Amino acid sequence: MRRNYKARHSLPREQIARIVRDLRQKFGVRFTPGFNLIDFVEVHAHRIWGFSVEYFDDDGEFPAYVSIKARKLYISNEIAFRAKLNEEEARFIIAHEIGHMHLHSDDLHFFSGQSNSAFRWASEEAQTEWQADTFAEILLAPDSVVVQYSSIEELSISCVLYQPAMIRTDEPSLAARWP
Numbered sequence: 001m002r003r004n005y006k007a008r009h010s011l012p013r014e015q016i017a018r019i020v021r022d023l024r025q026k027f028g029v030r031f032t033p034g035f036n037l038i039d040f041v042e043v044h045a046h047r048i049w050g051f052s053v054e055y056f057d058d059d060g061e062f063p064a065y066v067s068i069k070a071r072k073l074y075i076s077n078e079i080a081f082r083a084k085l086n087e088e089e090a091r092f093i094i095a096h097e098i099g100h101m102h103l104h105s106d107d108l109h110f111f112s113g114q115s116n117s118a119f120r121w122a123s124e125e126a127q128t129e130w131q132a133d134t135f136a137e138i139l140l141a142p143d144s145v146v147v148q149y150s151s152i153e154e155l156s157i158s159c160v161l162y163q164p165a166m167i168r169t170d171e172p173s174l175a176a177r178w179p
């Protein structure tokens with residue numbers, strides 16, 4: 001979802017990278033470049049976060065979103081179809097929602113009592129959308145994988161990354177990984 005909030009905790013990029021690494025180790029989540037995100041949530045969403053996955057006909061508002069209250073991850077049929085084909089933008093959208101499940105699923109009361117403008121006063125690292133985007137970027141391309149490639153184009157192709165989102169979310173650090 002793209003509705004922004006001030007998160008309970010400010011999370012710098014390095015901390016999100018640690019969280020992604022811990023998630024993978026703790027739950028034995030295996031990473032291969034280009035892993036299928038639909039398979040990933042079907043297997044892990046309930047086990048790890050207690051969320052069930054539901055599919056809906058696209059209504060043009062959100063392609064995918066989480067309901068913290070209902071413990072559900074909603075994915076439009078169109079995005080699910082595209083993600084099953086490993087289409088890069090669909091993968092990023094689902095990875096972003098995984099970020100919300102992992103980082104924000106205990107924040108129900110916090111969000112529901114928050115005015116829509118609260119995030120405007122928050123630093124980038126304290127905004128839920130930036131946190132979910134950064135989580136998605138690192139989940140899809142952890143540093144240990146990134147260092148195996150010599151350019152963002154090569155990395156994008158091998159890891160099936162959605163370049164506009166990757167560059168937008170992490171331009172300085174992603175660009176800094178290559179001389």
Ligand SMILES: [Zn+2]
Binds near residue numbers: 129132
């Ligand atoms: Zn979002």
